[in-house]
Amino acid sequence: MPTTPNYSWPTPADTGYVKNGAQDMRNLGNAIDTTMATMVPKSTVTTNGDLIYGTGSGTLTRLGVGAEGTVLTVQGGVPVWSGAGTDNWTLISASGNLTSGAIYTFSTVSGYKKLRLVSIGVFAAGATYSIRLNADAGGNSYWWGGSATGSPTQDAMRLQSSTGQLGFCIDFRTADQNTPQIGEGASSGLGQIRVGRYTAGAITSVSLITSAAAFTGGNVALYGSN
């Protein structure tokens, strides 16, 4: 018996008898019906931007397009649109009130793709401040921001306050090799500061350093995000 080229549906032979026509049509219809049951109906999608994903063997569902700026990610083993690339920052550790020390270091940092160092009212009279990554001994860190770029010998960044009191919020990539990062501006961008390391390898420690003999107040905290 002849069959169709793609799905091998049975068709009557040219020499077939007319009396078998009903059966031939039934066979063809049943074959088509079987094939169509394996297809995704066009009615599955209803809206511009709809996606279809599998929910199991031979089962599908529709996923409507996400809101503007959202990204496709996975939650609970299924794809979902997630909010605007927002970071879910977790407090890794906080210093408590700084009343001593010229260097405060968060060490043994791991497991995060981004770090955020937040200083609230850190104070050391007449001081300048530095941020150092991985206890860098020279030339492996950089900061870019505003119209100035630099790579201080040891410090990822140096900050100064006319009052001696320091507040900032700076984000780092934990493994950064001087390439543009998501959410960060170019080196000439406005209001953007990038801090990172030229060399490969994760950031495992972050230090806040004062040029004074000791911190005399304020807090510094380290947050992480993936």
Place this chain on the structure above:
Amino acid sequence: MAKTDRPLHIEKNVVTGEVTERPLNDEEYVAWLAAQEPSTDASA
């Protein structure tokens, strides 16, 4: 300045929460002294 009189380096292990204090080591102390000098570089 005697090593024991140097400023302190306070380190917090974020995994264990342990906080340790020690005087700056030689490398840190040299860098700390250098930071006392006025900066003339926009990046420093």
